[in-house]
Amino acid sequence: MSNIFCDNMKAKSILNAIQGCKVEDNKGNQYEVADIKCFNGQVSFIGLKDIPTGFMKYATLDCYMEMASIA
Numbered sequence: 001m002s003n004i005f006c007d008n009m010k011a012k013s014i015l016n017a018i019q020g021c022k023v024e025d026n027k028g029n030q031y032e033v034a035d036i037k038c039f040n041g042q043v044s045f046i047g048l049k050d051i052p053t054g055f056m057k058y059a060t061l062d063c064y065m066e067m068a069s070i071a
Helices: 003-018 061-070
Strands: 022-024 030-039 042-050 056-059
Touching (some): 003 042, 022 061, 030 056, 042 061, 056 061
Antiparallel strands (some): 022 030, 030 042, 042 056
């Protein structure tokens, strides 16, 4: 089984668990989890959709965890 296939399966599994969860940055901007990117079996980025505009941005796992602790 290729790494890409494993990464896609892991990303889908994690996304199913947290999709739609809301987080907030230290400026009060709110985002909704919309995507996950995995690389070599590890979460590398979490796609966050800006709630008012729908604009997507990607955050590292550390950044996401910090935002989740604020919300």
